[in-house]
Amino acid sequence: MLFNSLTFVVFFAVVVTAYWSIRSWNARKNLLVVASYVFYGAWNPPFAALLFSTTAMDFWLGRRIAKAKGQRSRRAWLVGSVCMNLSMLGFFKYGNFLLQNFQWLLARIGIIYQPPHLDILLPVGISFYTFHSLSYTLDIYRDVLKPTKSLRDFILAVSFFPQLVAGPIVRAGDFLPQLVRPPALRAGQFFWGLLLMTLGLFEKIVLADTMLSGSADRIFGYAGPLVALDSWLGVMAFAGQIFFDFAGYSTCAIGAALCLGFHLKDNFRFPYAAIGFSDFWRRWHISLSTFLRDYLYIPLGGNQVRPVRCATNLVIVMFLGGLWHGAAWTFVVWGLLHGSYLVVERVIRGLFENKEWASNLATRLFAGFATYAAVCIAWVFFRASDFTVAARMLRGMFGGHPHGDAILTTREMLQIALVTAGMILVHWSLRDSNIETAVMRLPPWIVTAAWALMACAIILTQGNSNAFIYFQF
Amino acid sequence: MPSSTSNFKRILRLPRLFFSKPPEIERVHGGPPFEYERPIPQVPWRGITVVVVLIVIAAVSAWEFCCRSIGYGPTLNDNEDLWTMARQRVKPESVVIIGDSRAWYDLDLDELEKGFGKRPVQLAMGGSCAYPVLADLANDENFHGTIICSIVPRLFVAPPGTLPMERTEKTVRRSHTETPAQRVSQYLAMPLEERVAFLKQEELTLDDLLKRLPIPNRPHAQVPPRLPPYFGTLDRERRARMIEECARPGSELARMIQQIWIPLFTPPPPPTYIPKEEFEKKMGQAIEQRFHDIAKAVQKLRARGGKIVFVRFPYGGGLKDLEDRETPRAGIWDRVIKDTGAPGIYYEYYPELKGFDCPEWSHLSAGDSVEFSKRLVPHLRKALQL
Known part of the structure; x- marks a missing residue:
């Protein structure tokens, strides 16, 4: 269901x-x-x-x-x-x-x-x-x-x-x-649960399925060479789609549980505002990353071992994390890429952590956008049906097809740009906070308007009952 | 309950670390009631919820009123689950209609029932290729009934990977994999769709409304062709009927749809990344393969005692000029009849089937579909040797 x-x-x-x-x-x-x-x-x-x-x-x-x-x-x-x-x-x-x-x-x-x-x-x-x-x-x-x-x-x-x-x-x-x-039935908890369910469905039905999935499918399904702009937009569309799809499901689950009086922990914490890959994995699919950390990474020795062994542990954990997502080598490469990102990050942190410039705003912003770009590159392997598609996408993204095709319509490009910009803005503005705090700070009429708008958008979209991406895992 | 953001931090306790062993009391199932409690924002929830419900009811009512005022009416959506319901009604000896939207709009089930003595099952789908349904019925060992198959050549030989083919494949697949939850959703959706005008999955969704925004595109951007707007209704038997507004000769709606058919039926240019000759060769191979597959499916069906008749339904105006030019009768139609050895009824051969007018060039009006079906039945019976 x-x-x-x-x-x-x-x-x-x-x-x-x-x-x-x-x-x-x-x-x-x-x-x-x-x-x-x-x-x-x-x-x-x-x-x-x-x-x-x-x-x-x-x-x-x-x-x-x-x-x-x-x-x-x-x-x-x-x-x-x-x-x-x-x-x-x-x-x-x-x-x-x-x-x-x-x-x-x-x-x-x-x-x-x-x-x-x-x-x-x-x-x-x-x-x-x-x-x-x-x-x-x-x-x-x-x-x-x-x-x-x-x-x-x-x-x-x-x-x-x-x-x-x-x-x-x-x-x-x-x-x-x-x-x-x-548990006792509390009105606030129940209605907050309903609002979270509305938010989750809005993320899934409106943002993931309506605004982004069509463009991502078209770009990844296109058999010819694509120019860099379309390739990047396609990958960014998928980056947004998978976030809204999966975070939407988790938000719905948390909301539904709250309506029944149960408390589930957050599974996402504004991951596209992550600065670095260890920060990303503290924010993305938290329940899986903590599971792997506690039952695999730490028993392997965690970071209490020599640097080379620690790096190996990270790669092993991410390799298995990739394989958990699907029975295909593209998922393994996705996991290994994240493993290698984590290793490189540790090396860079070791070299520059104590530098004064390492913690200034410009560096943090640069690191944040570099993290987002690298995560997007990894998503290519996650989304591509095989390595041929992944290679064609990567070539397109890095200018390998200067005379390739430009297939996206202006509307699709605007949708991807607006949704992605909005998503990143929200993630950065809430990266050290949470949604409950944000709701508390907003005037009630804005909460009311946002909830009504989301509900109307869901009804208008008529929810085409597309399965959630993570169901296949 | 927290009264400030600082309190949230206290309540949002971090989960215990794996290696810090909790005290004995916490290790017992039945220890502290909650390891973790989500913070609940303190806002006037009851008031907010009431206002939200009122706004949503008002907005949805206004949207429904707006849709009705511009000519939309309630009708079922032609989705995979509605088709699956019809597919499940197919009995071993059923009369089954397959093909494209012309078989949908032009055949009246009541007239066919009078002619065949049993009610046909409508499995035709708008803008689709009939082959996957034909293959599905041919592979159904229980089925040895009669198939009435509409042919629109461009759709009938649409190669794999194209929209007409993918749509039918997806629908046939759904009929084999439909879950109980999907079936229940369809039963729940039908009463709503029969009463609410804005529930149109292919036209009035947010996605479709966004597609209509007049935004200029880059050169070479691949803009999906526009599909015709609402011009017919569908019932639980999947019977389609053209609405009055479209059936009225020379109506604005009919003229608009006429202009939509032309780009839809015009062959798209070959993709830029394959040389034209190579592309044409591949298409030729795909079409040859389709002829082979169709003949094989028909043979399999006939071997079990099943029957099939191919029908070319009326079409007119500029669309007829285009279709006759791009896909002449001597091409695909004659080849299908020859390869399969099955009977065919090409409406133009028969004076009594010829004189019908298609208001939007592609389908008959609801009234004409009754008369057309009445006149078609004797030809069908003769072709099928009934």
Whole structure:
């Protein structure tokens, strides 16, 4: 079920009404479990069984880890949980990719092997709910969380419908405590949740799908050479599209959870105002970057090791982060590019951090725009269907096609320029703040006008029910 | 509740660090109620919400009034889910209409039902290539019914990657992958679309309104061709009927649409990045492949006892001059009939089918579609040997 669909509007209205009408906290939680499975099953009912089985397995493994006596035994149960989750992810998401690469490798050594094409349907949100579930056993193993006694509570923690299919990646340790006592219905919290949902839908339907996606699709789908202006505009359109698409989903999820009395953390914090790439990853898909930091980067040694090892750790983490996004080498290159950006940034910081000029406004602005440009270059690999397209785009962006085609209409160029400029302006003006503070500072009539305008724009756009980009991951 | 921005920082506690082990009480499920609580801006929420609801209701009502005053009326959107609903009505022995918008507007389902003894299923799609639907029905092992297939040559042989082809492929794919949520959304949308005039996904969306802004373009910018505005209504059976305003001879709307068909039916220039000869060669190969695929699909269908008849529906005015020049009968039409061995009805061969006037050059009015269908039925029955 998509947030931007009529089905969800009716579903959400029914669930919220029933939820706040029921007095018993247990009954309310039961309702949310049923609603979450209906929400998920509305895509493909059989996959709800897969979701349940991985959840139940992790619930049981979590208890085994907690009960195990020795460290070896605890580790064995944890390995069981990690293997179960990752093999599920590997089969559904990377099965064909691994087979194709295996075939290619055999061909290099002269063995012709034709693997069967596995007609595997990717369960929606598998990358997200696998991580929701995995965080539970990992935290129990690390002794920062005690296992819950309630299977129902754990099922709800993994499958809570606002964050189920495209994040944020909510750790069981952050969600389970919220299931202890029933939240009270507060008008401010409820209406703020509704406003956040409107904002998220506005970002997705109006800004991502209407203002930017058409131009990005046209540029990346064009088979001929493009001039630099069109190439850059196409990439900037995609940079905006993916932000508004994913941040829009996260904002909707946070808003929907708030309407039900739950608190999810921010997943984005104005990332295009980042100064440097470590700052970017503290602002972009925060729930994934902190997951990778806590469960991968730090266990690998983090930055408490020699510089070369630390750089290697960064590249490994970003390599896996890239692969998490999709089973294609273009995603791997995207991840590796970000890994190398982080390494270069560390070197530059080491050399110039103490210089006086390094912290003045001009340098910060320059660094900010350089970060944005480098992030855009990396997006080329994320969006391109293959390396041929990526190479053609990069050649265009760096002036390799001075006599290439200029295909964008003036309207499309204006839309990209205005939306991108507006986005960057908002990100820079709020980079050290948050949206709640901004709303507090605004006169109520502006909040009212902005909310009404967003709602009218959503209705006028008639929400074409395009799937969110991150659903495919 | 926070009363200033400084308080937000206190409430917006940073998540605990992974390696700083929390105290025992916090490790227990059932420890502190909330690790994290989102700040809620303190503004007069009830008042704001009431005003927002009133503004939205007023704005939407005004927009609806405006759309109706300039001639729009409620109708269903022809989307993938509506098509999927129709596709699901196809039974093994159904009579199915496929093809482009001429099969949509020119055929009256009631008249065909009288003639065939069963109600046909309307699967034609505006501006689309019929081949993916033909292939889908040919591959459906359960289906051995009758297909009435409209041919507009430029659309029928549209190569892969072009809009007419992509539209049909996407729709056919949706019919195989439609989720329960999408089906429910369609059921919820239909009563709204039948009552609200501004719900037009291909015309009155923000995107389409922006496209109409009169902004001059750079030379060589690829401007998508303009599509005709609202001129027909669609019901739950996907029956299309031309609205009165368009059916009126010489109406402004009909004349405007006539001028839109000309660029739409004019072959676009070849892309600049491929030599013209190479492009023409590729197009030629793609069209040859299409003839081959069509013949194969028809053969497969007939092998199961299915039947198919190709129909060329009336068209007129400047559009007829253009179509006859660019895609003469001796070209694609004759080739399809010859390769497939299927019967064909070219309206111009039959005096009783010939005299109809298309108000906007491409489709019949609602009234004429009834009479045309009545006259077409005997020819269809004869061609299909019924």
